[in-house]
Amino acid sequence: MNSGDGDGRTGRTVGAVARIAKVTVRTLHHYDEIGLLSPRGRTPAGYRRYDEADLGRLQRILFYRELGFPLEEIAAVLDDDSVSPSEHLRRQHQLLTDRIAHLQKLAAAVEHAMEAEKMGIQLTPEEKFELFGEHYREEWETEAEQRWGSTGAWAESQRRTGGYGKADWERIKAEGDALNARLVEAFTAGEPADGGPATGLAEEHRQQITGNFYECGHEMHCCLAEMYVADPRFTAVYEQLAPGLARWLHDAILANAARRTGGQA
Structure with missing residues (x-):
């Protein structure tokens, strides 16, 4: 065997092993002491x-240390005579696979946090679910940027929401919830989508978007x-409030745009 440092017949010196394994001599001494x-040799x-x-x-x-195992547990694992070298390799492979999966989840969480920061939503995940409900999904933010990131409306929304805190989002949610309640009330009362009450609520819906996020003209509102x-x-989102509400709101928005623009929206 080529020993590197020291006498080739008796093995490698502690200094040579420390250099090979990229650990300190003190670490090797400690491992020996315990x-x-x-x-x-x-x-x-x-x-x-x-x-x-x-x-x-x-x-x-060193492999088990990298994965966070305490030294006492490592000793127990390595000194178990019932575990063969091939079984050690299988264990290491499984541990590495689990570690990779864990790191991938962490990377995904960091990416979501980065996207949330880009969106200007300065909230914790717990706060987002608290404010926006159990149906909220962070990936919607990423999709929104992919679809509208190059638009002026997106830039304006970024600028405005960048300064929003939890209190602002609580206010916005309260406004939206109140409007949704009135939409449900009008819809279940049988108000026609092109009638005055419905189009008035549709206009309030548009104004909330304009007031909180970006200038939402009637053409943009019809796209929504x-x-x-x-x-x-x-x-x-709307069907869980009342079955049929999504279509009714759609028709009310189009009717409101036609009424206010003379059919030019």
Whole structure:
């Protein structure tokens, strides 16, 4: 065996092993003192010498340390005579697979946080679910940027919401909930979508968007109305309030735009 430092017949010196494994000499001394890695060889003067089996054990120790195992648990795992070298490899593979999956979840969480920051929504995930309900999904924010990130409305929404805190979002949610309650009341009362009460509520809906996010003209409002019936996720928001409400609101928005623009929306 080519020992690197020291006498090739007696193994590698502690300094050579420290350099190979990128650990400190003090670490190797500690492992020896607690019986976790006691090298098989010694020189006549008592200096440690590590052979290939010692290096293999050190490699396994460092692997488990990287995964956060305490030294006592590592010793128990490595000293279990019922576990073969191939079983150690299978365990390591499974642990690595689990670690990769965990890191991927962490990376996804960081990406979501980055997207939320871009959206200007300075809220914790708990606050988002508290304010927007159990149906809120953070990926909607990413999708919104992908669809409208190049528009002036998006830029204006970014600028305005960038300064919003939790109190602002609570106010916006309260306004929206109150409007939704009046929409349900008018719809269940049988108000026609093109009647005065319905179009008045549709106009209030448009004004809330303009007041809180971006200038929502009637043409833009009609585009949103189409989404309320074309995208099942948007439809579900209103259908859970009252079956048929999404289509009714869609028709009310179009009727309001026609009434206020002379059919030019």
